[in-house]
Amino acid sequence: MEIKVVMGQRLLRANEEVAHRVREHLARNSCLMVNLISSPGAGKTTLLEATLGRLRERWRIGVIEGDVYTVRDAARIAHLGIPVVQINTAGVCHLNASMVERALGELGEGPFDLIFVENVGNLVCPAEFDLGEDAKVALLSVTEGIDKPAKYPLVFERACLVLVTKGDLIPYLDFDLAEVERDVRQVNPEVPLIVTSAKTGEGMEAWLQWLEEQLRRKKKVSSVTV
């Protein structure tokens, strides 16, 4: 185990250098990058589909899909006519900054205002890797149970926004939103939390407003610093 930790730290340092390059590249292009992290099946791709439909008229959007093997998620995004690159990690359980840097190079025709990165479905490792993104967004589906923020605190600590997904299923579950919120606030006191449902549209307006606010802020900041 000790050896693994040492290797891990060296890898994380190398990752940080690449993430810094990605961040500079995005700043030069006034492009916002949002990194979606959740367990498998929490609804990242479904949220993306609904979001792209609403934002594509206003902003130039690209998507980077992370998956262990398949291209299923990228196919769903490409079906909408949105530029998308699939990263297959071939067994690795998270995206790192080098993968994202290469994917940015392959995303083609830019410039983009907004790039979504859909990370590999995993509540542990993706939280540790800086991809050069502006914001990590943590998704937690109501069917996963209320104990996840306490059990996987790092992803909720590093998130700029928490989306509680599949809100339409709450009536059929023992799900205590207040307890989830309390556990999230313990590690991240100020983070906004929105209950969403791709099925009913609940929370979509608040999520889109949050995105628009980040986009406006990024455009302002970038035009000052560049």
Next chain:
Amino acid sequence: MEIKVVMGQRLLRANEEVAHRVREHLARNSCLMVNLISSPGAGKTTLLEATLGRLRERWRIGVIEGDVYTVRDAARIAHLGIPVVQINTAGVCHLNASMVERALGELGEGPFDLIFVENVGNLVCPAEFDLGEDAKVALLSVTEGIDKPAKYPLVFERACLVLVTKGDLIPYLDFDLAEVERDVRQVNPEVPLIVTSAKTGEGMEAWLQWLEEQLRRKKKVSSVTV
């Protein structure tokens, strides 16, 4: 990435040696070890609670709980009066054989007929690590969506049994069991698949029968080889 793969292989080889020791120890004690793997929130601990209640009169059972930080799952098992050891991986996204070997030493008063290992909630990395167990059991909750066996094939390929959990929620979802079964069979043609619900008790008899069959087989094999 290349460096990481090399390190990974070295780690996996070291892990195999320890797993071999664990397997020999279990064989000497005619003890069956079952390794439960799933996404976070698929219902591993809830299944265990229901299972322990039914089996504890017939078999001597111990539990090894893997979690990144908390002891919540172990507390739930300890509450039932079952011997349990919690492994906190402190950021690592899977259990390895060394962690399990140490936990076995700490599980105390044996001998046990059956040890359950509840892995860290993660559909990727736990599949790669041999813990010396007799069987990996993959849990997939119906709320995770039908594409998981195709997206995370390794865990389904290596599983000796697939449990589809939260079956009581199927009426509220678009869940196609036939498609899940077909994708599972693509990587693991012979694996049994049982739909379960901890809420209604659906599938529990079939799961308990499967466990009893493994226990009987292990007792026979061990008494021949030792």
